[in-house]
Amino acid sequence: MNxxxxxxxxxxxxxxxxDLEVQAEELVCSGCGLAYPVRDxxxxxLVDEARKPA
Structure with missing residues (x-):
C-alpha cells in the first residue's frame, strides 16, 4: 500500500x-475499530464497506 x-x-x-492507522492493507480506526479497505x-x-471489529 502506497x-x-x-x-x-x-x-x-x-x-x-x-484517527485511522495503517494496518496491512486496511485503515483501522483507533476509536471504533472499523477497518476500511484500500483498493489500488x-x-x-464508506461505512458500508468497512469490516466490523472482532
Missing amino acids: LDPALLAIIVCPACRS DIPVL
Missing part, C-alpha cells in the same frame, strides 16, 4: 471521526 503521508494526516473515520492505493472510506 498512501501519501499528507493524506493520512487529514483523513478520519467517517463513523466516529477518530485509494482508501474506501
Whole structure:
C-alpha cells in the first residue's frame, strides 16, 4: 500500500471521526475499530464497506 503521508494526516473515520492507522492493507480506526479497505492505493472510506471489529 502506497498512501501519501499528507493524506493520512487529514483523513478520519467517517463513523466516529477518530484517527485511522495503517494496518496491512486496511485503515483501522483507533476509536471504533472499523477497518476500511484500500483498493489500488485509494482508501474506501464508506461505512458500508468497512469490516466490523472482532
